[in-house]
Amino acid sequence: MDVLERVRLAVAAARARDGGALEELIAALLAAGAAGDHGDAIEALRVLTERPALLLRLDSFIRRESWYSTRPVPSLTEVDPVALALAASHADGRIRERAVRRMLNQPYPEMMPFLVLRTSDWVRQVREPACAGLAVLLHENPLLTTVASVRTALLVNRRQRGSFAHGQLRASLSAESGTALSETLLMAPEAVVRRFALDTTTRRLRLRDLAALAESDPDRQVRARAAEAAARQAVWTDQVELLHRLARNRHAEVRTTALTGLMRTGSPQDVVPFLDDPSALVRALAREAARRTGADSLAYYRAAVQAAEPQVGAIGGLAETGTQADGPLLTALLDNPAPQVRVHALRALRNLDAVPVPQAMVLLRDGSTAVVKEAAAALAPSAAQLPADLLWDMLTDPQRPAVRRAGYRLLNRHDRPTALRAALVLSGDPHPRLAAQATTDATTQIRTLAMRPWHTRPVPSLDTSPAQAAELLALAEQRRTEITDGVVQLLRNVLRRAPGSQ
Incomplete structure (x- = not known):
């Protein structure tokens, strides 16, 4: 098997948290480094650092494992960048310090995430050279920063001593020399990286670039932040046409920001046509514009x-x-x-x-699942007045889970015996999610009704007739597998003390 393919498979297994996967990942990485091909070794590091969360897990694992491992201490040579990178996670702080200093002598972009990790090291003698070295490297060559470095810094920033790399990357992006880097990061596939780059470089981005981000970025937060910055610049520079363009965008957060900008430019008449916009916030803005124009x-x-x-x-x-x-x-x-x-x-x-109850009841059997769901929600306050036969018929509908769910939702608004009966009936539903929900509800209701010696609050009663009690117990026996024997016994005890069952 190719050494890089072995690394990729090990990374996939480690992400799935398969047993022993981290040990295999270390072995695969060391094998890639020992093969002697410098390009393969660097590529192996890149494959690992594309998963920053896994990198942090591996760092913690190596630190724990290296105290008792029989594996020899990795050679701290710049010829094998893999061994050098892994040595930077060793439990011995002196080894980590030497590894950091070696990494700084001949830095590679793929090594930067490992250096970022060490800027949050708990040992001062490791942390300080890592921080100083990172600052110098980013100042001299901002393009050493990679997407993986930024993602690692964002994760490390959550640690007690992890803010240095985050702040240093922000400073590097904010500098004039960071323009090319910011353009690269704004095209990163990871939304968190694009947000970081946008928040850092918003004031230096051109209006057309901000507008392009607002119109096309797949991440909602990036679109909203870019639209806000674009609208602000458009208002300052009186570029009303750009605001009109953004107002036609299909994303509500972009339209909202653009229409707010039009209001600020003194053009409420251009906002009024959005009175019937699908977004409630846009409609609210349009109504304010209508009020100002007298509409x-x-x-x-x-x-x-x-x-x-x-x-x-x-x-x-x-x-x-x-x-x-x-x-x-x-x-x-x-x-x-x-x-x-x-x-x-x-x-x-x-x-x-x-809500007109008769017309809404008809929609409980509507051909659209969304309509059935909304009809059940609309009729919920009137559930006790609906025909019981209709609801029980819905609960046993042989074709549509949506209809059974609606019937169950409405029966749950009835008295306790009815709600419990509905839960027991539906716990055997062929739809797994419906059955699981009903089983949980039935178990919860029975446990709530059961008396416990340590209960100090009054226990609600289950007022049932003998016929109702017998039916509930029969249903529970049928569902013994789903609700367990213990819960069936609890129900038996509850029914014995029910006033109507005497």
């Missing part, structure tokens, strides 16, 4: 929900500004062919406390 946002929402194809943002806006008197407008949307319209209409009716 009636509530009238707009009432007209918008009556359109042939109402926007879900308009439905949400009516829920945020309307009253119970707007219930009929929203109820009419429950027959809309678009599932998302029905979902938002139910949500809006629930927010306005205007």
